[in-house]
Structure formats: C-alpha cells, structure tokens
Amino acid sequence: MIIIGIAGGTGSGKTTVVKRIVERLSADEVAVLPLDSYYKDSSHVPAELRQNINFDHPNAFDWDLLSEHVSMLREGKAIEQPVYSFLTCTRQPETVHIEPRKVIIIEGILALSDRQLCGQMDLRIFVDADPDERLIRVIRRDMQERGRTAEAVMERYVKVLKPMHMEFIEPAKRVADLIIPQGGHNSKAIEILQMYIEKIAGR
Secondary structure (H helix, E strand, O other): OEEEEEEOOOOOOHHHHHHHHHHOOOOOOEEEEEHHHHEOOOOOOOHHHHHHOOOOOHHHEOHHHHHHHHHHHHOOOOEEEEEEEOOOOEEEEEEEEEOOOOEEEEEOOOOOOOHHHHHOOOEEEEEOOOHHHHHHHHHHHHHHHOOOOHHHHHHHHHHHHHHHHHHHHHHHHHHOOEEEOOHHHOHHHHHHHHHHHHHHOOO
16 A cells, blocks of 8 residues: 655646546555545534635644544545545544555545644645746636636635745645655656556555
8 A cells, every 4th residue: 555645826727637547446446535525523613704704824623633534544444535625624423434455545635734633644746836826816716606706716815825835835845755846737757656656555
C-alpha cells in the first residue's frame, strides 16, 4: 500500500491531478479520502454563527479521526468516511464505506499541514499554480457552482483565502517530496507521477 498526500492552494489543480492518477488505476486499486470530508462537526454551534467558521484554517479539521482512518486502512481494515454538508456545516448521519486499496490518496488544501498525518504518508505532493490563475479559477468555480458574485469571491479571497494560503498552505512546500508547477496543466509531471505510483503499487 502507498499513501499519498496531495495539497495545494484553492484552484491550483489538485482535483485534476488526482483525477489523472485515478484514471491510470483500476477501481479496486485506489481510494480517495477528500480532506473536506473530515471537517469538524459544527452542529453544536448556533446556525447563525456557523458562517463565521474559517474553513481554510487547520483547526477546522478532525485530524485525529483522519489519522485513525489512515492507520486502519494501512492495517487492512475498512473505514466509514464521514460525509460533511457545507449547507449546514454539519457532519451527516450517513457515511461512505471505504475498503483498503493499493493506493490511498488524501487530497485537500491542507493535506500536508498536520505533522502526524504527514508522517503516515509515503509520498507528499504539492500542486502549485500562479496566484492570479488560482483566483480566476476560484471566481469561475464559485460563481458557477456556488452562486456567488465575483465581488463576493474576491472579497473572501483577500480576507480569508490569501492570508490562510500564505500562513498554512504555502509552507507545506517544505515537506513535499514533489512539487508540480502549473497545476493540473503539467502533463509531463503528472505522467512521471503516474508511472512512479504504478511502480510502487506493484503493477
């Protein structure tokens, strides 16, 4: 089993990199653990205050549960991955059953920000992209998928995304084994990564 962490700023192309890796593997060889599934449950917080939660800060995540799940998968045990609702900012009753696989991918903006979790990884990847390109992608995505205005997205970028990126996400480059510049557009780097994973996974 190889456990891979893939981090990078919002809009950097992490999802594209993960998709390209998964495409080269069969369904019974790989499992993806989105970091977004491991946000702490906020059902105890009054609904009107939940909008103030900083989802780009490491404190927003349940690192202990994620580390426990990674350990269980490494031991050959199945896990019940949480389901998180961004509409209510709460963990849902249902879960996603995940069986151990040859390749386990942990993907999220802060996937390399927890020391214990990093220690469980066999390969740490940072997906990098130009800040202006990331902002454009975030604006396009949030307008199309989340119904936000461009002004609202840019305001959040300046007040939250950029400061959190500089404080917590950018430093993750120091612990990365591999940095992929140009995000999901870097076909050569992704192809090299795919071949490496296939070799380590014993294909």
